[in-house]
Amino acid sequence: MPAGGGKYDVLATLARQTAEAEGIVMLIIGGVLGGGFTVQAEPHVVKFLPEMLRDIADEIENTMKANPTNE
Numbered sequence: 001m002p003a004g005g006g007k008y009d010v011l012a013t014l015a016r017q018t019a020e021a022e023g024i025v026m027l028i029i030g031g032v033l034g035g036g037f038t039v040q041a042e043p044h045v046v047k048f049l050p051e052m053l054r055d056i057a058d059e060i061e062n063t064m065k066a067n068p069t070n071e
Contacts, residue, residue, distance in 0.1 A: 005038075006036055006037070006038040007033045007034070007036050008026055008028050008031065008033065008036050008037075008038050009038050009040070011026065012024050012026040012038040012040055013040065016040055022041060022042065022045050023039070023040055023041025023042065023045040023046070024038075024039070024040050024041070025037070025038075025039050025041075025049065025053070026038050026039075
């Protein structure tokens, strides 16, 4: 995870503060500044992110297998 603010850090801050969230993982695909991601969270939250992201990836794969598109 890169240190310091990324190109979408301001947007992530706005979303995190608006949601009154402990943390945010923001993934941008095809944004005006290109693709990217940012993570804002305290260390006690960050330590759970790898497992959470794996679970999310599994859920996406399972959903795609159950509902294939015609692309």
